[in-house]
Structures are given as C-alpha cells and as structure tokens.
Amino acid sequence: MCGFSGEITFDGRPATADTVARMAAPLASRGPDASGLWQQDRAALAHRRLKIIDLSDRSQQPMVDPVLGLSIAFNGCIYNYAALKAELEGMGYLFFSEGDTEVVLKAYHAWGPDCAKRFHGMFAFVVIERDSGRVALARDRFGIKPLYLSSDEGGRRLRFASSLPALLAAGDIDGAIDPVGLHHYMSFHAVVPAPFTILEQVRKLPPATVSIFERDGRRTDHIYWTLTFERDSEAIETPYVEWRQRLRQALRTAVDRRMVADVPVGVLLSGGVDSSLIVGLLAAAGQQQLKTFSIGFEEVNGEKGDEFRYSDLIAERFQTQHHKVFVKSKRLIEALPKTIAAMSEPMVSYDNVAFYLLS
Secondary structure (H helix, E strand, C coil): CCEEEEEEECCCCCCCHHHHHHHHHHHCCCCECEEEEEEECCEEEEEEECCCCCCCHHHCCCEEECCCCEEEEEEEEECCHHHHHHHHHHCCCCCCCCCHHHHHHHHHHHHHHHHHHHCCEEEEEEEEECCCCCEEEEECCCCCCCCEEEECCCCCEEEEECCHHHHHCCCCCCCCECHHHHHHHHCCCCCCCCCCCCECCCEECCCCEEEEECCCCCEEEEECCCCCCCCCHHHHHCCHHHHHHHHHHHHHHHHHHCCCCCCCCEEECCCCHHHHHHHHHHHHCCCCCCEEEEEEECCECCECCCCHHHHHHHHHHHCCEEEEEEECHHHHHHHHHHHHHCCCCCCCCCCHHHHHHHC
C-alpha cells in the first residue's frame, strides 16, 4: 500500500525533518517493509514502503536522482510502467532500478505535469525539483490513492501525507470540524468529497489533479482528466452486442493490468458477482493456484452471517487456494476501536471491520 509524508516551506526556513518523521509513524501499517527519510533545505520527505514491484533496495524511497535534480515519494502502482520505461530509455534516460517509482520520476522530468496522463494505475506522488524549488503533487484519475494537505495560517508552509492521522501527528491541527465536510458526510453522500475533509484545517488534493507549488508558494492546478457521461452519435448507434464485447474486453484488460507484481496476487472472494467475475477472468487468463479469501460472521436472529456457500462454489469451480476466515462476535467488537482508528475519515459501511480483520 505504502504511504508518505512531507513538508515544504515557502519563506526560506528549513523544513523540519523530525516533524515529517513523526507524521510518517502512523503510516507504518501502510508500509511495514521499509522506511526512509530525506531532507534538503526547505523540503523534507518520509516514506513507508510495502514491497510489491522491485523487491530490492534500489526502489527504496524517498528516491533521489542527483543527475536530474529530482526527488520523489510515491504511493501506488503504475501498471504500464514497463512500457513507459522502454519509451523513456528510447529517449536516452538511464535507470538504476526495476520498479515503477523511478519511471514516475523520469516521466515527470520528460513530460512535466502531463506525465500523469500516461499513467495507467492508482497513484499519489510528490516530486521536488532541486534547481527551481518547484514542487508537484499528483493524484490518480479517481482518487484511489489518498493525499491530504494542510497549510499554516500565513501560507508559509505546506504539509502533506497519505492519511489524515499522519497530518494530525504533526501536532498543530486543532481538530475543528468543517461544517461543509460534515454536511456531505451526514447527507446522501455518506463520504466527504475532495477537496473537503471532515476537518476545517485539512484538505484533500482532488482526483485527476497535478498541483504545482512555486518556490514562493503560488499554486497552479492542472486537471488532466475529466469523467464524462455524454454519448456521441457513434456511441448511440453502436449495437448492444458490440457494447457487451467492449465491456468484456475492458474487464479483461483491467484484470490483466492488476496482475503486475513481484509478489503473489490474491482476490477477496465474497461469492458475489464482482469478485466471482474477477476469479473467472483470472482463470481464463491462465492463472493457477490463485489465493482467494472470504470472511464470515456469526448468525444473528436467523440472518446468515456469511456467504461461504457462494464463495465455496467459485473456489471449487476454479480450483483456487481458498481461505475462509470466521470471526466470532466477541472478536468483532474487540476489533472495532482499531478499525475506527485505521480510518482517515468516517466511513459508512457495515463491512469495515471485516476488511480490517481480513487484511
């Protein structure tokens, strides 16, 4: 999963590495495999790593390229990183690692903020330009990977992190509730959409956005993608059979992309349509001995607390290495405080505890 934190100053003061390290501590569960801290004058970055692509220390973060004068902290996975790496090598770039972090770094050098348009995946990253003092913060198209921001009152300092509790660890956010964020949470949305958060002093970087901060703190947002539901005449005239085929191919492509990893890949198998379809597509792609995981609870008032009978059917049909986790009610209640503590913001979902325990 990974996570990062950082601080940039705009008034000439050096960044505070101790504060950035303190912000990284709550991110340890996101990245239990490795940690790193980097500080240079007005910028400081910390990173917690979960090793998925390039398990060597060559992809350790924060990553610094002294030749290009760039430093990066990255959270996510770029599924097409190998193709982008080949393209960049054709442009003359040299690589010292086998991971996607360095690809993001050099893609930013080659294409600037437009590099985000080329990434297939989920990501949040910060790139710091040594020579210009410019800082770029970016987030994927749907905001799958989080990125929280806070500034001091005079705009002299920017802090950012992969979770809201990490920002709170810096110690200077008073915790006042944002009435707009609260309204969204309590209304139909049941979530707090970007750029708002549940707290008045914290904001989220919007999805599909690259924010450029100049040395003096001036900010420019580049929105590189917008979701549209409009249909042109070609789409309207396309027959149902064609759309069905396109959907099937899009699902295959999505599943294939997410198999990019240097560690085993598994599936959370509920036995419902979505997870069952994913297992079926993986089997059709030749995946064998896939690890699948299901979770269930005790029966309440005659209401079944698990869907094992459905997940068992899929596991048997596709011969997966299936793991069933049965959680008794006592353990469920005991896990509730830790489940809430793991949330960056309030979440409305009855299966939060299930995902927490399964993870």
